[in-house]
Every structure is written in C-alpha cells, then in structure tokens.
Amino acid sequence: MISRLLSDAAASDPAAPFLIDRGRIWSRGESLAAVRTLAAALLQAGHRRLVAYLEDSADLVHLLLAAAESGVEIALANRLSPPSELAHYASTSDAEAVVVRTPESDFTGRQIRFDDLLSHGAGHQASAGAVDRTEPDATVVIFTTGTTGRPKGVRYRWENLVGQVRRRDDQHGSRWILLYQFNHFAGFQVLAHILGNDGSLVIPANRDVDEIRTAMARHAVTHVSATPTFWRLFTGQSAAPLPEVRQVTLGGEASTQDLLDRLRALFPNAVVSQVYATTELGSCFSVTDGCCGFPATLLDDPDRPNALRIIDGELQIRPRSGMLGYTGASNGEHSSASDPTWVPTGDVVEQVGDRVYFRGRTSEVINVGGVKVLPLDIEAVIVTVPGVRHVRVSGKPNPIMGSLVIADIVLEDEAPQADVEARIRQAAERSLSRYQQPRLLNFVPHLETVNQKLSRRQPSEPTS
C-alpha cells in the first residue's frame, strides 16, 4: 500500500520531483526504480527484520519504502547515536542485521552495506516478480525521543501511520523540508504526508539555520514542521519574512505565545499549526488559531476520534489507532493501543476559562517545600526577558525545601549578563510565586537537545 502511493504518483507524472537530497533531485520515477531494486534485494536475501543506520537521505527513504514493499520490518536507529549503541538497537528490535553506509568496527553483529544491497538488487530485479505484491501488515519500528530516559522501540503498521494522514486538496503537491530526523516519529510523519499527498521533500545538508533558509528559498518550500526549540533558534537568527511558506507546524513540546507571534511575523502567509502527537499515540489533534494551548471544546467530546479528558491535572487520551506495542518483552506499560482505554500522556494541563494550557510533564514537577511547580510556566516568563535566547528550568535537590528552582540560561549575543540577571529577577518577582522563582541562574553557552527537543534528563552543571 505504501509504495503504491509512490507508484501511483509516478504513473501520473514520473518526472515530478519526489526527493531533493543535498541538491540531487530524485524524480518519482527514479525513486520508484530504486525502491524496486532494493525490494528485490531484500526479498532475495530473505530478510525479516533489519535496523537502518543511515544518515537522513534519499537512500534511507528508498530503503524504508522497499522494506515496506517486501514485508521486511525495519527499525530506524538514530544516526547521531554512537555505533556502540547498535547492539542495543539490534537486540531491542530483534533484527538480524544492520544496514550501514560503511561497516562499523564498534558493532560485532551482522552488517550490510547499503551499496551492496543496491548492486545485489540490480542483479535480481528481473526475476523478482513478487516485488509488486502488497504487504498490508508491513511494520516499522520508531524509537521514542528519550528526552527523559532511554529510547524505546515502538512498532507500527505502515498502514496506520499513513492512515493518520488525511488526503487534502490544500496539501496536494506540497513541498516539505526535513527538519526532524526520520528516526523520530515527527520526521516519519513528514514522509507519510508527502506520500499521502503526492508531495516532495527537501533533505537539507545539515540543520544550520542559514543552510535551511537557503534550501527553503532555493527549492520553494511550502511546508515546514519542527519543534518549538528549533523554531526559537530559527526565529532568533532569521528575521526576514518567508512569504512563500503556506504551513508551519510545531510539535513535540508545548509552545509559548511569544514564539507563535514571532512565527506569524516570519511566515506572514502561513497557517501556523500546533500538533499534539506522541510516538506512542500518533497524531492526536492540532490547533491553528495562533494561541498557545487548545480550546476546551476538544475535551469530553465523545465523537472525537481521539477523545481527550483531564484527570488530576493530567491530559489523558483514548486513541483511535496508534502503535502496535513496544518492541522487546520487558515493557509492561500499555502493550497494545488497540485496547480502547484511556492513556495518561504525562502532560500536565490546566483549564482556564475556555482554553486548556500545557504546564509541563508530570515527570518534571518540582516539589518546592511541598508546593508543586512546573518548569514551563517559569520558562515562559524568563524567555520573554530581553537578552535571553533560551532557557531550561529544573529542580535542584535542597536539604531544606526538598528542591529549589534553578534556570540554565543562554544569552543572546553580546547581552550583558548582569543586566539580564537583574531583569530576570524583576520579571520573576512580578509574575511568579516565591516557590516558582528561580533561585540560581546558571549562564551556559548552549542547552543540550535530543531530536531538537530540550533534553530534560538532567540539569547541566553550573558554569558560574
């Protein structure tokens, strides 16, 4: 079903671009040929489960589609993980081999060079009549981001992943740029969007703001999707409006109003859409009204495909279709999302009038002298202080109060630290309770991110 989307698109216009990988343009017809060659190789070799350890590229997209076509389950390893992690990826996804660009000496399991697969497939293509068969049950494994722990493999049916994408006239022929990694659920969703709407995808050489701006302009990109953390970086370094963009999507983290306003200015002709999706639940809902949070009317609506409710301050979702389960046997937590029960999201929310706002993650709650405070509320105040580029708030264990709030701050270029520190203290005293006010400010050169989301695994060490 998945590669049929590509073959249908290729049948209608084989010369139309499908992938633009560092300047090399792959037409639909060329990509389809590559997919068929690789599928022939996979079928001929009799593979069942593989890990892909390739950089984001046209080759990786072709391999994914070939695996879907030939019924091979493929698990996407994060190419930024060191090769020493490959054993973990291979064992948790029960894979018999890892597809690599060049063999990695830090991994002792079986490795297959991508180029060998390609040349092998070219030799067998003629005899592989079975390549055109449809594999409705083909599965893929995507790993959770791991911003708060070790990544977990999540198994999906391709059909469900692409089934979450609605075919829409206004999306037809859209051109996206890849700002997530493919091994991240959101990156995968971009691929699903392109397949579902006859679109095309620009894969940038890297994620530098300058490179991305240049690629967006050169290739007339119409759709972009990234995390609030990425957009904050982007809007901080790039002020000239990009009028050709029609849709801007934010997801993976809660957004703040100041950021939505900045995006509105940078992309004057775009719909700015905040998507709520998780690796486990898939895409649940989106909001396009330019305000942070979501309308309370989405709550307690039994007719919604993904029903929402708030229990003890935490958002719960009853999903329509999501993952099949975690890979590996040791994961007890909701092993099947086909079970029509409510799933706690770990997101702390608060309803204020007719709007519901995200306040943070249950795992991020900081207990200050018995009062529970959340980093997001505090970050939202600090990030609006002039001179602050980026902030992460966390709890620091304290013998008297249990925890104190501390803030790691990245300054704008040439912003004077003492002035910014004074302004932060004033803003905190004005807008935050005594329990919420950050008690230690650490000025740091940068904040660690995982898949372009702020890492919240542990606070960084103070530098001053």
Place this chain on the structure above:
Amino acid sequence: MSVSTAESIEHRVTELVLKIFADRKISKEAGDLGRDVPLYGGGGAGLDSMDMAVLSAHLEKTFGSDPFSRGQFARTIGEIADFYAAQAAS
C-alpha cells in the same frame, strides 16, 4: 588554621547572608547580624525557610558543601562559619 582564614570564611558567609537580605529587600548591614544573631525563626533577623534554602544553595556553590546537607541546621553566621572552619581544619 590561622585567624585570618577564619575571618575570611566568616566574611564570605556574611556577604552571602547579606545578599539574601538584600534580595528580600530587608535592610541589614553586617553590624546588625554579628556572629550570634539567629537568622530565622521567632526573634530572628527575619529570614524564613525559603531564604535559608537559598542560602544553603549559595553556600554550596561557594564552598562546595553546606552545613544543612550534613544535618547541621545552623542558625547563625557564627555556626555556619564554624562549620567551614572545622572542615578547613580537618
């Protein structure tokens, strides 16, 4: 340990304590506190448990440890300074 080292520790502790008062906008000078004025609680100089928690964090940042984490709930500048003096001597 020399007298000047002990004085230097006490001076640095006093500076940190005065900064807490300044942040709380409570007017105090070193002369108001001395070694033996209780910093918090009834009859104290006006700090509460949050202030003491912040003080403990600043002490840890400055000296690498703090008396509160070691189970000593120091009440005065003298007690805090003595904690570090004892550490320096051992």
